[in-house]
Amino acid sequence: MTRNIMFVEDFADGWKLYAKTGSGNRLNEDRTIKLKDRQIGWFIGWLQKDNRKVFFVHFIEDKEHHDSYASFRSREAAKEKLKGLISKELK
Numbered sequence: 001m002t003r004n005i006m007f008v009e010d011f012a013d014g015w016k017l018y019a020k021t022g023s024g025n026r027l028n029e030d031r032t033i034k035l036k037d038r039q040i041g042w043f044i045g046w047l048q049k050d051n052r053k054v055f056f057v058h059f060i061e062d063k064e065h066h067d068s069y070a071s072f073r074s075r076e077a078a079k080e081k082l083k084g085l086i087s088k089e090l091k
Contacts, residue, residue: 006045008079015086017079019045021071026061038062041070043078047086056082 006018023041026034040061047054058078060070 008045011047011083012086013049015047015049017045017047017082019043019075019078021075023069023071023074037065039066039070041072041074043071043075047082054085 003018006020008017008019011017021041021043023039025036025039028034038061040059042060043058045056047056056078058074058081060074060077062070066073
């Protein structure tokens with residue numbers, strides 16, 4: 001069931017992408033938000049083709065303000081890297 005919920009899209013050559021986004025803010029030691037205009041974001045999951053699985057984590061930490069969520073930017077960057085990995089390394 002979790003795998004079905006986490007399905008993102010079909011990739012080339014029969015690979016399937018399963019993943020989840022997340023985002024938040026860095027905290028100070030007293031648990032207050034460190035920099036409200038800067039986010040952290042991640043995209044974590046796996047690629048699968050038949051019984052072969054490749055697990056990954058893509059993490060970003062903003063150095064400046066962005067109008068979009070860090071999690072969405074992390075997802076898009078990770079998808080591009082994974083597509084490159086499939087075309088070059090996972091044949």
